[in-house]
Amino acid sequence: MQSPLAYSSDGSEHVMNIRVDDVIRITIEKNTDIEAESYNPGISEADILVNKGEFDPSLNLGLDETYDRQKTSLEIDSTTQGQINYNLSLSGKAVTGTSYELKWQNYRYNGNSPFLNLYSYYSSGLSLTLTQPLLKGFGIDMQLTSLNAAKNTVQAKKYAFDSAVVAKVSEAVKDYWNLVTARKGIEAAAVALTLAQKTSDEVNARIAAGMTAPVDIYAAEAETAVREEALLAAENNARNAENTLKAIMNVRLFGTRLELLSSPPEPTTPPTLDSIIEQAHKLRQDYQKALIDKKNKELFARYYKNQMLPDLSAIASYGQTGLDGQYHSTIDELASGKYYSWKIGLVLNIPIFNWKNRGNYTKADLELKQTGAAIREIEKNITVEAAEAYNNLNYAIKKIKASGKSLLAAEKTLAAEDGKFRAGLSTLNDLLKFQRDYAAAIYDEAKSRADYAKSLVELNRIQGLLP
Template structure:
C-alpha cells in the first residue's frame, strides 16, 4: 500500500560538570519511537508500489524473447548452410557423372577414329568436353570445401579444431514430399510463437504500467502520519531501561501531511512522455504483426513454389535423359555428330543440377517457414533451459 514504518531507539548518556541542579548527573535517557506514514493519494496502492518490480520482470522476459530470437536465427542459418553443403556434395556427383559420360564418348570416338569410321575432329571435340567436365568437377570440389568451412564456423569450434582438415559428411537426406500447409493456421501459430510479437507485447505491458504510475504521480502528496513512543530516564543504564519499559512515560500523535508542487510540470511532462511511449509501443506491435503475416505468406508461397519446381525439373531431367539416349543411338548409326551428343550431355547435367537445386531450395523453404512460424525448436525437439 506504500506505507512506511520507522522504528527508532536512541539511548543517550549526559554529564554536566560543575554546579548543577539536575535530578541525575550523570543521567541516562532513552527514546523508543514507532512512526507510520501512509500515502493516501500519490504512491497509494499495491500496484503502484510494485511498478518497478513489474517493469523489471517484464524486462527480464523481453531479454528472454531477444535471446530466443537469436537462437532461432542461428539454428535457421545453420540449417540453410547444411542444405547448401548437401547441394554441393550432390552437385559434385552430377559433375562426376558428366565427366564419366564425356570420357566414355571420348573412348568410343577414339576407337572409331582409329578404325577410320569417324573424323579426328569428333575426337577433338570429345577431348575438349572432357577438359571442360574436369573443370566443373574441380569447381564442385572447391564448393564442398567452402560450404564445409562455412558450416564448421557456425558450429563455433575452437581455433585448433578450425585449423584441422576434417570432412563434414551430411547424413540427413532432403525431403522430396509435400508437407500439408494451412496458411491461416501458420499465421495463427506465428502470432502465438514469434519472439518479436511476444517482445512487443511485453513492451506494451511495460508502457501501460509506466503510464499508470505516471498518472498517479499527478496526484497531490497526501499522507497520514502517526507516531507513538516510550521514554525512559535514570541514574544508570539499568534504571533507564526499567523506567522506559514500564510504559509510564509515553507519547503519541497523528496528523495529515499535504504537499503539492506548484505547476507540477515535471509530473505532467513525465505522464505525457509515458502516454507517447504507450502509443508507440502499440504501433510497433501492429507493424510487427503485419510483417509477420507478410513473412509467413511469402514463406508458404515459397514452399509451394519450390515443390512445384521439383516436379517440373524432374520432368525436364527425364526428358533430357531420353533425348541423350536417342541422340547416342543416332550417333551409333551415323545419323548424328559428337557435337550434338555433347550438347545433350550438357543439357542433362544442367537439368540434374536444376532438379537438385529445386530439392535443396524446397528443404530450405521448409526451414524458412519454421523460422517464420517460430517453431524451429519444436521442429528439432530442442529445449532451452
C-alpha cells in the same frame, strides 16, 4: 548418444558424421552468438534483485561517546558533562509505499552542573514513525512498477533468447541443406566430366577408324576442359558451404570433414495458411516479446501519470520514554507508558511547473503508442512471411515433381542421342548439349529436394519453431 566425430582410416583427418539433429544440437551448444544471448535473461534477473532492494529494511546501529568541559561564571570553576549514546533503528519502505522507522535510543549522562537533579542518569526512548503517500505514489501497483517491469523483462529476454536460437538453428539447418546441394553439384559436374571424357575417347577412336574428321577432337577436348573447370568450381563451392556450416556450429574449419547422413524429407501435405498464421501468433517469440514490451510501457505510462499528482502524505508517530539513575529502572519506566509523545498530520508538496513528471509521462505515452504500432507491424509481417513461406513450400513440392520428370526425360533423351551418335545419326555438338542437360537435371532434381527441406525450415521459423 554416440559422438558424430570419428577418425579417418589414416588418422590425418577428422570425419564428422552428422545428421540434421546433430546440427541442431551442436549449434545450440556451441554457437557463440547463442552463448552471448543466453546471458541476457540472467542479467535481467539481477535487475529483479536490484528493484527488490527498494523495499529492503535497513538496520542501523550507533555507538558514540562525547565529553565537554567548560569554564563557568558560577561558584564552581567549570562544568563537565559526558554522554554515551547507543541507538538501534530499523527503517525501510513497505510495498504499500509506507515508510517506517522504528527507533530505540539510549544514552547515559554524567555531569556536575548545579542545575541538575541527577548528576548521572540513563535515558531510553522507543518510537515508531510512519509516512504514507496518499496521492503521488499511492498504491501497491505504483510502488511495484519497476519490480513488475523487471519481471516482465526477464520473460521478454527469454523470448529474445528463444528467438535467437530458432533463427540461428534455422540458419544452420539451411546451411546443411546448402551443403547437400553443393555436394550434389560436385556429383553432377563429375558425371558431366565423365561423359565428356568418354565422348572424347570415342571421338579419338572414330578418328583412328577414319569415321570422322580429326577436327572433331578439338570440340570434345574443349568441352572436357570446360567441364573440368566446372568440377573445380563445384568443389570450391562445396568447400565454402562446408566452412559456412562449420562456422555456425563452431567446429574447427580445417582438418575436419563433414559427412552428411541426412537426406531431404519426402514432400507431405502442407498445413493451411490460416493455421500457420494462428500458430505464429501463439508461438512466435518476437511477437510475444513485443506484447511484453507493450505491457511494460503501460506500467510506466500509469506510473508517470500518477507521478504528476501532488505529493500528499500522512505522517504519524508515537513514542515512549524513560529516565532514571539505573538503567533497568529506565526500561521499566519506558515500558509503563507513563511518559509518551505522539504526532499526526499531513504534508503537501505541490510542484509549480512539474516539467519533469509531465515530460516523463508524455514520453511514456508516446512510447506506448509506438509499441502498439510495432506490434501491428509484426502482425503484418507474420502474415506476409507466412504467405510467402506457404507459397514457396507449395512451389517446392511442385518443383520436385517437375524436376523428377525432367531428370527422367533428360536421361532417356541422352541415351537415345548417344545411340544416334554411335550410329552416325547425330552430331557431336548435339550429344554434348544433351550431356549438359542431363547433368543440369541431376543437379536441379537434388536442389529442388533441398529447397523443399529449406522451405520447411523457414515455415517452422516463421511459426517460432525449431526445424
